[in-house]
Amino acid sequence: MKILFNTLKAFLFVSLAFAGGNVQANDNAYGKQKVVYHINYDNAKKQSSTLRNIQNHINAVGADNLDLRVVMHGNGLSLILKPEALTNVPKFKHANADQTMSQKIDKLKMQGVKFNVCANTLKGRNVNVDRDLYDATKEDIVASGVAELAHLQQQGFVYLRP
Structure with missing residues (x-):
C-alpha cells in the first residue's frame, strides 16, 4: 500500500x-506582443544577459506571439562586431561576436528576432557591414538607431533596455 x-x-x-x-x-x-530591445552598450556580459532575457521572453510568450526587434547603435554594435574587425574599426574597444555570442544570435534569429543596425554608427565609425559584422545584411540597416526606436514605439512596440 x-x-x-x-x-x-x-x-x-x-x-x-x-x-x-x-x-x-x-x-x-x-497575448500577442511587439517589443524592441535597445542595445547601446559594449559590455559582453550585459549583452549576453540581454540575449538571455530575450530568449526567456520568447519562452514565456511564444515565438509566434512576438514581433521582437533588437536595435543597436553606438557601442551596442559591438554585439555583432567580429573580433578580427577591431583592427579595421579603431573607434570600437570591444568586438563581442565570438562563437558563443554568434550561436545565441543565430538561435534568436531562427525564432524570428530581427536585429537592426544604425547607419549613423556604421558611417561614423567606418564599419563595413560585409567585412566587420556577423550575419548582418543591408536589410538590417536602419537610418538611425534612436529614430528607429521612436518609430517602433509609435507603432506600439514596448521599449526595453535591460
Missing part, C-alpha cells in the same frame, strides 16, 4: 510539474 501511495504521489508531482511548465505557452496568457 505504501509503495502504491508513493508511486501515485510521484506521478502526481511529475504531472503537475510538467503541466505547470506549459501553462503560459498553452493558454497564451500574455
